[in-house]
Amino acid sequence: MNETVIEIVSEVFGVDEDDVSESSSPETIDNWDSMNHLKLVTAIEEEFSINLSMSEIESITDVKSLMEVVASHTK
Numbered sequence: 001m002n003e004t005v006i007e008i009v010s011e012v013f014g015v016d017e018d019d020v021s022e023s024s025s026p027e028t029i030d031n032w033d034s035m036n037h038l039k040l041v042t043a044i045e046e047e048f049s050i051n052l053s054m055s056e057i058e059s060i061t062d063v064k065s066l067m068e069v070v071a072s073h074t075k
Helices: 002-013 034-048 054-059 063-074
Strands: none
Touching: 002 034, 002 063, 034 063, 054 063
């Protein structure tokens, strides 16, 4: 699951998978702006067939928090 999240982050933000880690965030990925954040959420929801709440979307501040939100829906 975490590898898939990293693949999606890499694809949405146009960065190499090797440059994505749990600590990757808007501060470390130049293309991580509000518009791409929504694209990321949409891609995650489609890939894992989940629906994130607004509070979950707002809680995503880095790749680790994204993985935690996805994990909470896929258990």
